[in-house]
Amino acid sequence: MIRINENFTKLQASYLFADIARRVSAFQEANPQTRVIRLGIGDVTEPLPPACVEAFHKGVYELASRETFRGYGPEQGYAFLREAIAQNDFQARGCEIAADEIFVSDGAKCDTGNIQEIFATDIRVAVPDPVYPVYVDTNVMAGRTGPAENGRYAGLVYLECRPDNNYTPALPSEPVDLIYLCFPNNPTGATASREQLKAWVDYARENRAIILFDAAYEAFIRDPEIPHSIYEIDGAREVAIEFRSFSKVAGFTGTRCAYTVVPKSLKAWDTAGG
Numbered sequence: 001m002i003r004i005n006e007n008f009t010k011l012q013a014s015y016l017f018a019d020i021a022r023r024v025s026a027f028q029e030a031n032p033q034t035r036v037i038r039l040g041i042g043d044v045t046e047p048l049p050p051a052c053v054e055a056f057h058k059g060v061y062e063l064a065s066r067e068t069f070r071g072y073g074p075e076q077g078y079a080f081l082r083e084a085i086a087q088n089d090f091q092a093r094g095c096e097i098a099a100d101e102i103f104v105s106d107g108a109k110c111d112t113g114n115i116q117e118i119f120a121t122d123i124r125v126a127v128p129d130p131v132y133p134v135y136v137d138t139n140v141m142a143g144r145t146g147p148a149e150n151g152r153y154a155g156l157v158y159l160e161c162r163p164d165n166n167y168t169p170a171l172p173s174e175p176v177d178l179i180y181l182c183f184p185n186n187p188t189g190a191t192a193s194r195e196q197l198k199a200w201v202d203y204a205r206e207n208r209a210i211i212l213f214d215a216a217y218e219a220f221i222r223d224p225e226i227p228h229s230i231y232e233i234d235g236a237r238e239v240a241i242e243f244r245s246f247s248k249v250a251g252f253t254g255t256r257c258a259y260t261v262v263p264k265s266l267k268a269w270d271t272a273g274g
């Protein structure tokens with residue numbers, strides 16, 4: 001008898017989106033003149049920039065002729081792209097990240113969702129609240145939580161983000177192994193200062209934890225004091241994986257291109273302590 005993965009039945013996401021849709025339509029019925037700006041699911045409103053459109057056209061023509069056709073690309077992504085990323089997004093900001101630590105992908109959603117598969121199922125996971133739902137749902141499906149009660153899954157450590165802490169969570173009061181952080185944040189817009197990120201990096205180093213740092217909105221930072229990458233913090237190379245995406249900065253939500261940075265000095269352990 002083939003059985004389903006019953007962890008999937010714990011998921012609450014469909015209830016959330018159904019609830020948002022119900023509230024929006026009730027509001028619109030009651031306020032037909034009001035224009036609603038929907039912030040429920042993030043998408044962009046601007047088209048691809050001309051440089052990208054031109055490069056896409058060129059790429060299609062390359063694939064259309066026998067002389068220049070390429071099949072599957074290298075599994076970590078094309079070297080020219082990984083080198084440009086390492087140089088312009090990291091080395092130019094003083095971060096010691098090499099091209100062979102960059103993994104190009106089809107979306108930061110997929111990457112932030114899939115990455116948890118490499119960790120044990122009995123680790124303690126901390127997520128900010130509110131949070132980008134992908135981090136939570138993939139851990140639920142993987143069986144790292146109990147059922148949901150009052151909108152929270154048993155077994156997850158929730159890091160409160162509220163007006164009184166400026167939507168930047170405090171360090172957890174109980175030990176955790178895997179910490180999801182997203183700055184600038186979706187949905188709150190909060191940013192993290194160098195000192196705040198340093199506190200997380202120090203925590204992770206002291207507790208042998210790993211930080212999954214989602215920097216999908218990095219390009220929107222204007223304040224020169226705010227770090228763009230967690231690797232601007234000393235020691236982050238040992239404890240942090242960073243996710244970036246072209247979706248929001250370059251209108252790529254319909255085309256999808258992203259990358260994940262996994263430094264060679266990042267550490268996690270097996271049961272033998274190795």
Ligand SMILES: *Cc1c(COP(=O)(O)O)cnc(C)c1O
Pocket residue numbers: 042106107108109110112132182186214216244245246247248252253256257258
């Ligand atoms: C939009 C978004 C992503 C997804 O990016 P894709 O590369 O389009 O998958 C990841 N993280 C956050 C916080 C986002 O808002």
